[in-house]
Amino acid sequence: MVSLMRASFTHNLLSLVHALDAKPYHKHLLFAFLTAVAVMLYGYYVGTFDQVSHIPFLKQSVDPTLYPNDRYFDLRLTHYSFFWQFFTPLYQAGLLEIALFVVHVGVVYLTFWGVWTLTHTMFRDTLVSFLSVCAMLFPHFGFSGFPFLEFSLLNRTFALPFELFALSWYFKKKTYRAMILLGLLFNIHVISVNFVMAMIMLDLVLRVKDFGWRNIIKHGILFTLFASPVLIWRLSKPSGGIAANWEWFDILDRGVFAHLFHFISFEAIYIPLITLGGIATIVLTFLFIRERHTQDKITDIDTSVRHFMFAGMLILCVQLIATYITPSALIIQAQITRVGVFLMVFCYVYACAFVAERMRNSPTRHTASLWFLILIFSFTPFLLLLAYWLRNYVTRLRDVRPLVIVFVGVYAYALALAYHFALWRPGVYIYPPDNAFNQVQRWAKDNTPKNAIFITPPHMFWLYDVEWRVLSERSSVSTISELLEAAFDPGYIPYWKERFADVAPGALEKFNRNFYVNLALTADAYRSLTTEDLVRIGKKYDATYAVTIKPTKYKLPVAYENDQYHVYILSQTQ
Numbered sequence: 001m002v003s004l005m006r007a008s009f010t011h012n013l014l015s016l017v018h019a020l021d022a023k024p025y026h027k028h029l030l031f032a033f034l035t036a037v038a039v040m041l042y043g044y045y046v047g048t049f050d051q052v053s054h055i056p057f058l059k060q061s062v063d064p065t066l067y068p069n070d071r072y073f074d075l076r077l078t079h080y081s082f083f084w085q086f087f088t089p090l091y092q093a094g095l096l097e098i099a100l101f102v103v104h105v106g107v108v109y110l111t112f113w114g115v116w117t118l119t120h121t122m123f124r125d126t127l128v129s130f131l132s133v134c135a136m137l138f139p140h141f142g143f144s145g146f147p148f149l150e151f152s153l154l155n156r157t158f159a160l161p162f163e164l165f166a167l168s169w170y171f172k173k174k175t176y177r178a179m180i181l182l183g184l185l186f187n188i189h190v191i192s193v194n195f196v197m198a199m200i201m202l203d204l205v206l207r208v209k210d211f212g213w214r215n216i217i218k219h220g221i222l223f224t225l226f227a228s229p230v231l232i233w234r235l236s237k238p239s240g241g242i243a244a245n246w247e248w249f250d251i252l253d254r255g256v257f258a259h260l261f262h263f264i265s266f267e268a269i270y271i272p273l274i275t276l277g278g279i280a281t282i283v284l285t286f287l288f289i290r291e292r293h294t295q296d297k298i299t300d301i302d303t304s305v306r307h308f309m310f311a312g313m314l315i316l317c318v319q320l321i322a323t324y325i326t327p328s329a330l331i332i333q334a335q336i337t338r339v340g341v342f343l344m345v346f347c348y349v350y351a352c353a354f355v356a357e358r359m360r361n362s363p364t365r366h367t368a369s370l371w372f373l374i375l376i377f378s379f380t381p382f383l384l385l386l387a388y389w390l391r392n393y394v395t396r397l398r399d400v401r402p403l404v405i406v407f408v409g410v411y412a413y414a415l416a417l418a419y420h421f422a423l424w425r426p427g428v429y430i431y432p433p434d435n436a437f438n439q440v441q442r443w444a445k446d447n448t449p450k451n452a453i454f455i456t457p458p459h460m461f462w463l464y465d466v467e468w469r470v471l472s473e474r475s476s477v478s479t480i481s482e483l484l485e486a487a488f489d490p491g492y493i494p495y496w497k498e499r500f501a502d503v504a505p506g507a508l509e510k511f512n513r514n515f516y517v518n519l520a521l522t523a524d525a526y527r528s529l530t531t532e533d534l535v536r537i538g539k540k541y542d543a544t545y546a547v548t549i550k551p552t553k554y555k556l557p558v559a560y561e562n563d564q565y566h567v568y569i570l571s572q573t574q
Helices: 002-022 025-042 051-062 071-078 084-092 096-123 126-137 155-171 175-186 190-206 213-235 246-261 270-294 300-324 336-361 367-377 381-389 391-396 401-420 436-447 468-472 480-486 492-503 515-527 531-541
Strands: 453-455 545-549 558-561 565-569
Touching: 002 025, 002 126, 002 336, 025 096, 025 126, 051 071, 051 084, 051 468, 051 480, 071 480, 071 492, 084 096, 096 126, 096 155, 096 300, 096 336, 126 336, 126 367, 155 175, 155 190, 155 300, 155 336, 175 190, 175 213, 190 213, 190 300, 190 336, 246 270, 246 300, 246 336, 246 480, 246 492, 246 515, 270 300, 270 336, 270 381, 300 336, 336 367, 336 381, 367 381, 367 401, 381 391, 436 468, 436 558, 436 565, 453 531, 480 492, 480 515, 492 531, 531 545
Parallel strands: 453 545
Antiparallel strands: 545 565, 558 565
């Protein structure tokens, strides 16, 4: 009976793959199904995470009377991308939230299509492509800690599927077409396109005998031509330069970006864990390519991917230099450990080819279903690496049920931890939810003038929380989330530092690279403010209101309150 079930699993899977081959439109039904699952699994949020700056920036670009004299909005000019400008007419028509959700769903769908296209180009095997889209449905974490799919629309998520299509064209020798697409995408998201171009250019240089220098130069010129709108924009503005800026780096490092700068940190245990997963992606990819070489299956594409991994390693070495020797603004601004997303893609694509071969070679054995589970639930590639090293032992097991229970149990425990620490919050919110903090924001928008300045809880920022400026459309004296944008302009730090020290006295000095601890320190510092402190800060920065968290009370007139917050009036006390 057990053997029959094992055979049935593999047989049904292969039958599904044959159906996908027989009718190509079936794969698009698969992409649609996976898209629906992904949106439910990851959730969807608007006005959170990186959108906490993009949406206010968009609003202020349409209505310059919003956020007057708020220097935070000068940072809008440091985002060299035309992506959000396409949403201007939709925002003016009152359709921004609907448009963001529709585009997000379309982007997720295209991402699965991009994975399928890339893997089919690399292996010409529908089973590998099927396993790849299934594997990439679930989160896996390598360098930088960013998953492949995300829970909101950003310019990097929009660019990703098209970058996968460009890589597919490159592997198909349609290199000029790939350069044109990447050049256009450069105007959408500079950072991720830089990664792809670095990988491709290193491959071209290392294979110069095949391509020729003249051809390589032509590719570079073609890319530059189509990337020129943002390139001209970028070159026309002053940059942070290549000189080290230790104070700026130190604040970013201890405040919010340690996971992008460090590979090992004793203050935050999650940093070495994601580094371990990142190293595993590189090791596994080389192991899988070596195995293909021993089986005499090596192709030009495998050679290119090997060069891509070398490029990724060089990029990571540059980050090490910037972190520990000279924190150049030009390098730090590039957030180059995000290259780990592309390294992870190639790692799992090759893992899917490895698993597909085992499914075909042992269709009635337990290894087929076991490897499928390992592929799906290896939230860190390090688990996948362990499975690869122990593959001979696993194959000899007579009963794999204890191993499956342990593996799924570890995944469930990791999922529970992610939920406990608010790293995972499934739920679809096309509009911001009606929680207490958002109610305060809506009250501020509807009942205060556009030039009103608020003292707000500076720690009210998280992956799934709507930041103050998004809904209220009012300025805040200072928040910790501003560091996300300060990464693009070292000159903003002195301005932010003074204001943050006023609303969260003593917190910055205690920051220790652990973002959870930093938020708690900031919250405690804000709660320590007295009535006199709020009045003093209000006078210093022309703030007319202060938002405070219950049950703390102040001897000030109340303008609004709900079950969690007070909004006090400061102007009458000046």
